């Protein structure tokens with residue numbers, strides 16, 4: 001099963017989130033693709049209410065804390081997300097690493113805490129342009145990944161930082177090479193179980209290029225930011241994927 005996960009980033013409070021979900025429910029969707037939407041915490045309840053009994057899209061969060069409860073002002077525990085039927089949670093998105101100082105060690109703790117309550121972590125890894133230019137891509141991704149592998153029940157999203165939100169998507173060929181390297185790292189850690197871990201690509205995917213990723217072996221789906229903000233465009237993107 002391939003995946004398409006939307007990341008709204010910091011867009012849409014409860015009112016707009018509810019409207020997005022209602023509009024998206026009217027879209028015709030491919031059957032053999034798991035579709036998810038990563039929603040701001042404050043909008044999860046509204047998104048859940050608008051979803052009603054519909055089973056798609058899956059609802060996800062964009063971040064979580066590693067503790068169960070306590071003196072952690074402003075944070076959200078995985079148990080709290082679980083109460084709202086949250087299926088998955090992004091962890092270590094490059095925007096959090098860059099703007100909020102999220103470290104590999106923090107990512108590892110979040111992954112373990114989410115997995116403990118049955119929420120699938122979607123671990124985001126990827127190099128900056130400067131790191132790619134210095135030929136440090138593999139070293140950086142390996143370090144990010146190794147620290148995050150506190151469970152095998154996860155998804156990985158390879159998101160080169162220079163491709164996220166830039167309109168300059170990484171070619172499917174380069175993404176495929178990285179996905180193969182990531183699969184090797186997963187195999188070293190988890191053996192045969194590693195084959196079951198979906199590895200997604202993220203970075204400027206849209207309705208025009210998604211089929212290139214979907215038709216590339218070793219790319220198990222995509223994470224989509226900007227092109228997920230309009231429910232009709234995102235519906236179009238989901239249908240375009242199936243052409244691959």
Ligand code: PEP
Pocket residue numbers: 007009159163164165166167202203204205223224225226227
């Ligand atoms: C993202 O937010 O993870 C992302 C891939 O964004 P965009 O599709 O806008 O590059």
